[in-house]
Amino acid sequence: MIPDQEMPAGRVRGFLALARNVLANSDERARARRASLIALALRVANAVLAYGTQVVLARLMGQFEYGIFAFTWVWLLVFGAISTLGFGDSPVRYVAALRETGEDDQLRGFLRFAGIASFAAPVIFAVLFALGVYFAGSWIENAYVYPLLLMAVAMPFGCFQAYLEDVGRAYFWTMPALFPVYILRHSLILVYMVAAVALGFEASAVTAFACTILAMATATIWQSYQILGRLKKTVPPGPRAYRPKEWFIGSAPFAVLQGMFHLFAYMAVIVLSFFVSPAQIGIYFAATRIVQVVAFIPYAASVGSAHLFSASHAAGDQARLTTLTREVSLVTFVASTGVTVLVVTTGLWLLQLFGDGFETGYNVLLILSVGMVARAIFGPAEDILNMTGFSHLSATTYVVMVVINGVLNVALIIPFGITGAAIATTLALTIRSIWLAWAVRQRLGLDTSIVGAWALLAETVGRWRKGKAANPAQ
16 A cells, blocks of 8 residues: 655646556556556447447348347357356456466466367367257258358357457456457458458358458467467466366356356347347347447456456455455446446437438437446446355356346337337346345445445545545555
8 A cells, every 4th residue: 555645736736646656656456457447448449449340230231131140149259158168257367366376387287278278168169059050950040040150160269369368367468468359350350341242242141250250360360479478478487287177166157157148138139039020139239239338347447456356355355355346336337327428318329320220229228228327336246256256156146137137028028129128138237236236245245336435435535625645545
């Protein structure tokens, strides 16, 4: 902790001094803040780029083909998360913990084991999935068959990128961890798709997924060079120790968690495919792409803080864990609310850019925005559970809430269509957020909600009124 500093001259210069400390210091909190700022900048850029890509795809393909692409993309996210067996997400926990405890042999073993598992397992899963689609072709609508087969080819690349991203996050290599996934990959999808149509290929979901495969392969090669090259320079050479059983058990909940996360987030798209046309799915998906920018705020905070939750818990430092929780809760809520207001005020215009008829999804956008704010109110409860050995609780909430979300969607989509899907999703998101915050309070005695973070805000304002710079740790 850095002691309070008297302001050089006035409050403004005091806050500028605080900003310099955050940007220049080398302690873990300052590095975490810089990582979060870079992550947020990349995700904002990704939001703009992804939105532009989706607009171009929708205009090129039309509502029907775009709806097919959206449906298949959802399944890519779901199966991609599950097929890593959790090793695409557990490095941010294990790497931080093993570095904190100085177990270098275990660290070297885990990095190799997780890297192999995060690519080999998805390859096997993709082969089995493709065989299933091939033999079940007569029960699947023809328009979905070839996009699903191409999705299977893309799966291993996306999974290995998830592993590389998590390793980079654990070492604060934010740019090489996130840039290939959120900027390079989307840029290449857009470039390849426009080039393919210009060369005479049909603007269809099949062409879009072929371009996705090329984009993912290119981005994976570049990211592998960046992350694996840095690991060789950073991790000291030596023997490797392996604890495969422990790592499988510890990583498996992440596979369930991430798979259920995508099922939970996109349950509406899946259920809609049984009751509405692909064109209606495309309209709903377009609205989710715009609202998704709000979810980048918790993600950015997670990049800079998730591994610190793990390290603080491993060190038994409850005070540090409490301070970090309050800080992340406050920043996440304020930023999420501000971005939501921006999304709501510009949402209609953004939907109209997708093409004729997409503006009918504005009610969907409004309803989903309410759910995003509700999620922000209850703070980083999920990250805390995942990073402190309670990931099985997060996974349990997802499994239960996926079922509830599915039931709500069926019940509300039949009478209300895509508006009912938005209502169901918002209700389920709010219920789960409350459940997670309650679980953290029960297990760790932490209040992750904005109410708990209010003490931090009151203390910061009090310091400002007294003419002192706030403690940089807060």
